[in-house]
Amino acid sequence: MDQPQPADQLTPPFATxxxxxxxxxxxxxxxxxxxxxxxxxxxxxxPALVGAPYADADGGSYLPLLGMPVLVFEGGAHTLGNARTRAVGRGLPAAIFTQEMFGTGHDTANRAATAAVPADQLDLVGIAVHGPKNAVDKILKGAYLHR
Incomplete structure (x- = not known):
């Protein structure tokens, strides 16, 4: 029997x-x-992954958060490069962070530092993806849950 589909992306079970x-x-x-x-x-x-704002019992309000778990993995430089290549190959957009970005002070400089390096030479220190569970699992092959 087919499982009922969640009403939206933020209702478990998560399809992504x-x-x-x-x-x-x-x-x-x-x-x-x-x-x-x-x-x-x-x-x-x-933006559809962002939930509603939070409130406490005293009427205090708080900003909304991502409405689903974020799994954090770790791996070596080679694993990050492979993950970027796999994400591109699967057509899944990725967020990236390079080593050079630690030495800049703002977004414009971060983008300039990234734009100066060919994709296969990026010194990646982080990558994030969102997509179907099986595709994300394949992109992260070789990584392990952060401890």
């Missing part, structure tokens, strides 16, 4: 997956920084 892959040789602050930037990229590209 959000995953962030960070390089395993980064300092803790870098891993957290890269993860935050990449998750924001997914939220910006897929």
């Amino acid at each position: 997956k959000v995953a962030v892959l960070v390089r395993d040789d980064l300092a803790t602050w870098q891993r957290l920084n890269v993860t935050a930037f990449l998750a924001a990229g997914i939220a910006a590209a897929y």
Whole structure:
């Protein structure tokens, strides 16, 4: 028997997956920084994945969040390069963060640093994708859940 489809993308069971892959040789602050930037990229590209604002019992209001889990993985530089290549090959847009971006101070400089490097030479420290679960799993082949 077919499973009923969720009413929207934010109702479990989720048909899609959000995953962030960070390089395993980064300092803790870098891993957290890269993860935050990449998750924001997914939220910006897929606004339907953002839930409603939050409120507490006292009437305080809070910003909305991504409405589904974000799985964080880690892997070596080669694994990140392969993930980027697989995402492109599958037609899934990806958010990326390069080593050079740690040395810039703003978005325009980040984009300029990325634009100066051919795709196969990007020094990737992070990549994020959203898509069908099986496609995301194949893109992340060789990565492991962040510990």
